[in-house]
Amino acid sequence: MINIKLIDKLFENQMLSQSEFETLINNRNEETSDYLFKKAREVRENHYGKSVYLRGLIEFSNYCKNDCLYCGIRRSNKNADRYRLSQEQIMECCEIGYKLGFRTFVLQSGEDPYYTDDMLCQIISEIRKNYSDCAITLSIGEKPKASYKRYKNAGADRYLLRHETASSEHYSKLHPNTLTLEARKKCIYDLKELGFQVGTGFMVGSPFQTTSNLVEDLMFLKELEPQMIGIGPFIPHRDTPFAKKIGGTCELTLFMLGLIRLILPKVLLPSTTALGTIDPRGREKGIMAGGNVVMPNLSPVDVRKKYLLYDNKICMGDEAAECRVCLQKRIESIGYEIEETRGDALK
Numbered sequence: 001m002i003n004i005k006l007i008d009k010l011f012e013n014q015m016l017s018q019s020e021f022e023t024l025i026n027n028r029n030e031e032t033s034d035y036l037f038k039k040a041r042e043v044r045e046n047h048y049g050k051s052v053y054l055r056g057l058i059e060f061s062n063y064c065k066n067d068c069l070y071c072g073i074r075r076s077n078k079n080a081d082r083y084r085l086s087q088e089q090i091m092e093c094c095e096i097g098y099k100l101g102f103r104t105f106v107l108q109s110g111e112d113p114y115y116t117d118d119m120l121c122q123i124i125s126e127i128r129k130n131y132s133d134c135a136i137t138l139s140i141g142e143k144p145k146a147s148y149k150r151y152k153n154a155g156a157d158r159y160l161l162r163h164e165t166a167s168s169e170h171y172s173k174l175h176p177n178t179l180t181l182e183a184r185k186k187c188i189y190d191l192k193e194l195g196f197q198v199g200t201g202f203m204v205g206s207p208f209q210t211t212s213n214l215v216e217d218l219m220f221l222k223e224l225e226p227q228m229i230g231i232g233p234f235i236p237h238r239d240t241p242f243a244k245k246i247g248g249t250c251e252l253t254l255f256m257l258g259l260i261r262l263i264l265p266k267v268l269l270p271s272t273t274a275l276g277t278i279d280p281r282g283r284e285k286g287i288m289a290g291g292n293v294v295m296p297n298l299s300p301v302d303v304r305k306k307y308l309l310y311d312n313k314i315c316m317g318d319e320a321a322e323c324r325v326c327l328q329k330r331i332e333s334i335g336y337e338i339e340e341t342r343g344d345a346l347k
């Protein structure tokens with residue numbers, strides 16, 4: 001009963017305290033989850049109706065200079081088969097994507113210094129020139145503010161950089177000591193100041209994560225008010241130090257998605273590939289819990305198997321067109337529809 005009251009409070013746009021959130025998360029059950037999802041859908045439909053937005057993900061390099069303990073493309077993973085796409089190959093992905101109705105391209109890579117700011121700006125301006133009606137999103141990690149500014153001037157609109165966890169102590173257990181939460185947050189605030197539409201987020205069930213950490217994530221998100229929030233379950237990768245750690249659950253990820261929809265009603269909330277990986281209907285369930293974005297892969301099929309952040313990733317052999325059709329069917333099977341627009345966040 002107390003939990004239903006807390007959900008109602010969130011629904012009425014009142015924030016909860018740290019301990020109220022902890023109570024809600026720790027005592028969740030099927031009944032409270034169903035109620036939360038119902039309220040989350042109501043909020044989402046008030047703002048976005050039944051529309052689900054598409055983002056075409058182009059994974060253009062799996063080289064990475066960092067060594068995050070959870071990530072399959074970390075520098076130390078000698079088993080990763082490294083690749084880089086040329087500007088021409090990236091443009092081909094956009095061309096295929098545009099024909100399939102994509103109006104957002106997400107350029108994602110490890111932190112790969114091979115691509116200089118000049119090269120990146122050339123790629124961005126080329127996409128901007130050819131696809132004036134599309135949004136360009138970057139997801140290429142931590143950079144100096146001056147670099148972010150150059151990308152913005154070249155035509156990039158959005159930037160994804162997950163905070164991973166809002167607790168510095170927890171952050172230091174997931175990353176080598178060359179990476180800090182402070183530096184990560186500085187980048188996120190730099191991006192915001194430069195006028196990017198910012199996406200951040202975290203993994204659910206990452207090693208050493210506590211309920212209190214999850215609530216800290218929610219508090220950070222409320223304060224930052226990003227336009228987009230990407231969350232997905234942690235999934236162990238066999239060639240990382242976290243190979244033997246337990247992964248996050250679909251159930252808790254869905255609960256967090258529902259909470260985020262109530263805390264930030266207008267946020268863009270993807271139902272992630274990681275969620276679809278641990279549950280065959282994970283992406284549909286994510287939409288039913290308040291999500292309104294899907295991010296299928298536009299990378300060429302021959303490099304897909306190489307961009308493995310975690311084990312058993314789905315869609316490895318599927319052409320972009322197959323994923324497009326597959327997702328459309330999945331979205332329609334639950335009464336929602338894909339909208340072929342840029343899908344910008346509401347103000």
Ligand code: 5AD
Nearest residue numbers: 070071162233234235237274309310
């Ligand atoms: N399991 C789930 N998500 C992961 N990411 C990286 N490694 C994993 C993993 N093993 C997520 C991180 C990163 C995003 C691109 O992918 O949150 O920010």
Ligand code: FES
Nearest residue numbers: 315318323326327
């Ligand atoms: Fe890729 Fe279903 S989304 S095959």
